[in-house]
Amino acid sequence: MRLDTDPYLERYASRVRGMSASAIRALFAVASRPEIVSFAGGNPAVEALDFAAVEDVVRQVVRDAGATALQYGVGQGRAELREHLAAVMGQEGITAHADDLIVTHGGQQGLELIASCFVDPGDIVIAEGPTYVGGIGALTSCQADVRHVAMDDHGMQVDQLEDLLQQLQREGRRAKYIYTIPNHQNPGGVSLSVERRHRLAELAEQHDVMVLEDNPYGLLDFAGKVYPSILELIPDRTIYVGTVSKTFAPGVRTGWIAAPAPVRDKLVLLREAADLCPSSLTQMVVETWFASQPWREQVEAFRDVYRVKAEAMLTALDTEMPDGVTWTRPSGAFYVWMTVPSGIDTDDLAAKALGRRVAFVPGRGFYADGSGGHQLRLCYSQPSPERIREGVTRLGELLHDELELVRAVYGAAGVPQLRSRRTDEAAPGGSASGQERG
Amino acid sequence: MRLDTDPYLERYASRVRGMSASAIRALFAVASRPEIVSFAGGNPAVEALDFAAVEDVVRQVVRDAGATALQYGVGQGRAELREHLAAVMGQEGITAHADDLIVTHGGQQGLELIASCFVDPGDIVIAEGPTYVGGIGALTSCQADVRHVAMDDHGMQVDQLEDLLQQLQREGRRAKYIYTIPNHQNPGGVSLSVERRHRLAELAEQHDVMVLEDNPYGLLDFAGKVYPSILELIPDRTIYVGTVSKTFAPGVRTGWIAAPAPVRDKLVLLREAADLCPSSLTQMVVETWFASQPWREQVEAFRDVYRVKAEAMLTALDTEMPDGVTWTRPSGAFYVWMTVPSGIDTDDLAAKALGRRVAFVPGRGFYADGSGGHQLRLCYSQPSPERIREGVTRLGELLHDELELVRAVYGAAGVPQLRSRRTDEAAPGGSASGQERG
Numbered sequence: 001m002r003l004d005t006d007p008y009l010e011r012y013a014s015r016v017r018g019m020s021a022s023a024i025r026a027l028f029a030v031a032s033r034p035e036i037v038s039f040a041g042g043n044p045a046v047e048a049l050d051f052a053a054v055e056d057v058v059r060q061v062v063r064d065a066g067a068t069a070l071q072y073g074v075g076q077g078r079a080e081l082r083e084h085l086a087a088v089m090g091q092e093g094i095t096a097h098a099d100d101l102i103v104t105h106g107g108q109q110g111l112e113l114i115a116s117c118f119v120d121p122g123d124i125v126i127a128e129g130p131t132y133v134g135g136i137g138a139l140t141s142c143q144a145d146v147r148h149v150a151m152d153d154h155g156m157q158v159d160q161l162e163d164l165l166q167q168l169q170r171e172g173r174r175a176k177y178i179y180t181i182p183n184h185q186n187p188g189g190v191s192l193s194v195e196r197r198h199r200l201a202e203l204a205e206q207h208d209v210m211v212l213e214d215n216p217y218g219l220l221d222f223a224g225k226v227y228p229s230i231l232e233l234i235p236d237r238t239i240y241v242g243t244v245s246k247t248f249a250p251g252v253r254t255g256w257i258a259a260p261a262p263v264r265d266k267l268v269l270l271r272e273a274a275d276l277c278p279s280s281l282t283q284m285v286v287e288t289w290f291a292s293q294p295w296r297e298q299v300e301a302f303r304d305v306y307r308v309k310a311e312a313m314l315t316a317l318d319t320e321m322p323d324g325v326t327w328t329r330p331s332g333a334f335y336v337w338m339t340v341p342s343g344i345d346t347d348d349l350a351a352k353a354l355g356r357r358v359a360f361v362p363g364r365g366f367y368a369d370g371s372g373g374h375q376l377r378l379c380y381s382q383p384s385p386e387r388i389r390e391g392v393t394r395l396g397e398l399l400h401d402e403l404e405l406v407r408a409v410y411g412a413a414g415v416p417q418l419r420s421r422r423t424d425e426a427a428p429g430g431s432a433s434g435q436e437r438g
Numbered sequence: 439m440r441l442d443t444d445p446y447l448e449r450y451a452s453r454v455r456g457m458s459a460s461a462i463r464a465l466f467a468v469a470s471r472p473e474i475v476s477f478a479g480g481n482p483a484v485e486a487l488d489f490a491a492v493e494d495v496v497r498q499v500v501r502d503a504g505a506t507a508l509q510y511g512v513g514q515g516r517a518e519l520r521e522h523l524a525a526v527m528g529q530e531g532i533t534a535h536a537d538d539l540i541v542t543h544g545g546q547q548g549l550e551l552i553a554s555c556f557v558d559p560g561d562i563v564i565a566e567g568p569t570y571v572g573g574i575g576a577l578t579s580c581q582a583d584v585r586h587v588a589m590d591d592h593g594m595q596v597d598q599l600e601d602l603l604q605q606l607q608r609e610g611r612r613a614k615y616i617y618t619i620p621n622h623q624n625p626g627g628v629s630l631s632v633e634r635r636h637r638l639a640e641l642a643e644q645h646d647v648m649v650l651e652d653n654p655y656g657l658l659d660f661a662g663k664v665y666p667s668i669l670e671l672i673p674d675r676t677i678y679v680g681t682v683s684k685t686f687a688p689g690v691r692t693g694w695i696a697a698p699a700p701v702r703d704k705l706v707l708l709r710e711a712a713d714l715c716p717s718s719l720t721q722m723v724v725e726t727w728f729a730s731q732p733w734r735e736q737v738e739a740f741r742d743v744y745r746v747k748a749e750a751m752l753t754a755l756d757t758e759m760p761d762g763v764t765w766t767r768p769s770g771a772f773y774v775w776m777t778v779p780s781g782i783d784t785d786d787l788a789a790k791a792l793g794r795r796v797a798f799v800p801g802r803g804f805y806a807d808g809s810g811g812h813q814l815r816l817c818y819s820q821p822s823p824e825r826i827r828e829g830v831t832r833l834g835e836l837l838h839d840e841l842e843l844v845r846a847v848y849g850a851a852g853v854p855q856l857r858s859r860r861t862d863e864a865a866p867g868g869s870a871s872g873q874e875r876g
Contacts (some may be wrong), residue, residue: 006700007674007700008698008700008701008704009700011556011614011648012555012556012704013554013555013556013557013558013561013580014558015554015558016554016555016704016707016708019704019707019708020707021703021706021707041510043509043510044509046504046505046508046509047505049504049508051500051501051504051505054500054504054508055497055500055501055504058496058497058499058500058719059493059496059497061496062489062492062493062496063489063493066484066487066489066492066493067484067485067489068689069689070484070487070492070687070688070689070690071481071482071484071687071688071689072479072481072683072688072689073689104713105543105713105717106713106714108711108712108713108714109712109713112711112712112713116451116453116454116579117450117451117454118449118450118451119451120451120452120453123451134710134711134714137710137711138711138712140711141554141708141711141712142451176449210449236445245510249508249509250508250509250510251506251507251508251509251510251511251717251718251719252508252717252719253713253714253715253716253717260446262444262445262446262447263446265459266446266450266454266457268459269454269457269458269459270454270457270579272572272575273546273550273572273575273576273578273579274546274547274550274576274579274712275542275543275544275546275547275550275691275713276544276546276572276691277691278691279543279689279690279691279717279720280689281496281689281690281719281720281723282717282719282720285719
């Protein structure tokens with residue numbers, strides 16, 4: 001076998017021929033070194049969990065029901081767990097019935113099953129730009145034609161959505177669905193305003209399009225604010241994806257889909273073909289966690305952890321960033337989305353940042369269309385506030401130096417698109433690339 | 439929403455339009471009632487596990503490494519676990535390197551990822567007939583054109599394989615791969631002879647075709663016999679799927695793929711799009727099990743359990759079955775494949791059998807082409823030997839009655855294809871339908 005080319009290339013299905021590991025993998029490997037402050041990975045702060053309680057839960061599951069926990073389950077997932085997941089949705093004001101839920105292997109499997117259910121090669125799916133890397137991955141593995149709608153501080157710009165839907169109508173085409181992360185979006189760090197939710201729902205009805213509502217972060221608003229769910233507005237038209245990765249732990253790989261009954265049935269068949277059934281062990285650990293532990297208090301504890309980290313990051317950004325750099329101001333979850341002057345390419349910047357012992361994800365991977373070269377995502381969920389300040393200081397120094405270099409090359413007036421330092425309309429538009437977490 | 443038709447029908451991708459829940463689901467639901475002796479599901483006898491030891495293992499994982507066990511992992515799976523899985527392969531004489539393995543969500547995810555990696559709609563995949571229902575599911579969800587090769591007591595009939603490969607060559611086509619379960623095949627209950635393994639490897643080389651070797655049962659030979667692996671014979675051409683479902687427990691949903699490096703890289707990308715990464719918790723439970731427990735002795739204990747059950751079933755079949763019914767005689771694992779006279783349809787028989795408080799899986803689901811209507815699968819892995827005898831007696835009474843009815847309708851001479859009661863060439867040919875286990 002030769003090492004320089006892939007001898008299996010001609011054998012692959014068309015869906016994988018264009019797939020290749022992004023350069024960002026190397027970045028993630030380096031970013032995990034202890035000397036580096038990593039704003040790259042989107043890992044939750046699981047250290048805020050009560051591990052002794054988790055130990056009690058796993059013991060209890062194996063001791064009381066080992067023969068069930070170690071056996072196969074059913075494709076839809078355990079009814080007991082689905083009841084708890086419906087209650088979690090209730091916490092956000094969503095009425096859901098356990099029968100309509102499917103337990104998935106994290107939110108990512110939900111995104112993939114839904115793409116498999118609806119998307120033939122070339123089908124159009126509308127998504128926020130930027131959007132979740134894993135959401136793009138699920139869509140591109142089904143060879144979707146992803147069309148982005150830009151965002152601002154109030155989420156997806158629904159006027160642009162309307163334009164796109166009308167354009168498609170003129171072309172005689174219809175999008176399979178609109179993929180949105182309405183709450184504390186990854187990577188945008190913004191939420192869709194209430195008015196826009198209603199408008200999005202109206203447009204979906206008017207243009208007869210489905211909506212995929214991906215909601216990993218809805219319970220992580222720093223003020224405990226809850227937004228109306230698209231699923232509540234247009235239930236027959238919405239497929240909803242949830243996860244316990246941010247409210248309990250990602251290591252149990254437990255998410256879920258809520259879907260209208262006929263779609264649910266198709267998704268169960270796809271899931272059985274994909275991996276038969278979820279792990280009984282992890283399902284029972286999650287259901288025992290929700291049944292026996294103060295999970296709402298745990299979610300509040302997570303919120304508090306992330307609020308403190310977000311404040312540390314935003315305060316440091318205000319102090320350390322040079323003029324011309326803009327960013328969003330999250331009110332929940334994990335992410336700040338930053339735009340740098342167009343003289344700077346964030347792929348290059350990411351490599352240089354590693355030399356300064358700070359890591360982030362450059363913007364291109366968050367778009368399906370190659371844009372995002374002047375944007376980047378900062379995730380503050382993992383480092384301590386002290387380390388966050390350190391990391392932002394390092395990044396600020398790098399950006400100061402880079403801008404000086406750009407000015408030396410182009411002259412002060414020539415730096416393209418130099419804007420004021422902060423903006424309330426900092427558009428989460430732009431692009432990045434890399435392995436991403438759901 | 440109307441209940442009589444699916445209002446989402448026109449929206450689905452072509453891969454799911456033809457998918458529908460098989461009637462066998464209802465059968466499985468009924469088969470789980472305690473008064474019924476179920477030979478239907480392929481669940482391992484997990485009750486043979488030492489649950490106290492499992493409890494120790496899960497406690498240890500959370501106590502010693504909770505922050506890792508509850509966090510995201512990497513798409514390929516933990517290196518520590520892959521080392522153990524390579525050692526499990528070594529137990530069957532296979533040399534494998536942990537780098538070449540991918541941890542999957544059970545063997546089923548392996549089958550699905552491999553199908554996704556290679557199969558475009560209409561591509562040909564060759565499989566034993568009958569074969570694993572979940573293997574067919576993975577292939578049909580990629581819209582493969584599945585071509586069966588019949589089996590006899592020595593596994594896939596390689597002469598027929600050669601004929602098929604030559605026919606495809608004449609048509610200017612090439613199969614994407616040959617899917618085989620060489621050891622104690624599900625549902626055939628037979629193993630591919632050593633001579634035929636070599637011939638299959640030669641044919642694969644000669645016709646430039648890949649092989650998918652699915653090996654859930656290799657360590658469950660009643661005499662501890664180990665067959666040569668196709669992977670050892672033609673390593674550059676073989677993708678191998680393993681699972682801990684039969685050597686430890688299915689509830690942890692842990693399997694693996696061994697693949698040449700370029701294919702492994704593509705499979706990792708597909709897996710990340712599918713569900714990001716395996717559960718860190720279940721991976722660490724499995725690796726701690728292999729590291730700290732006498733897992734080889736546990737496998738021997740499983741073998742002994744299944745050998746006793748197989749003997750109970752075969753002895754009862756010899757006594758209870760009427761003339762004209764034939765079946766295979768497994769030397770390992772879980773399954774007996776039965777052929778009934780052609781006057782009897784096994785879909786109908788399955789429904790009548792429930793009335794007699796015994797369940798099995800009718801043959802059609804084990805074929806992609808609709809054959810198998812006079813065949814059925816009996817799985818003896820779950821019931822006790824006493825219950826197995828009871829169940830076989832009930833099935834024997836039903837078949838006696840059914841044959842009497844057939845004779846009354848057609849006359850004694852008219853029962854088609856009436857054959858001698860036992861045969862050493864009982865061909866596992868025919869077909870069944872239903873949800874199946876990997």
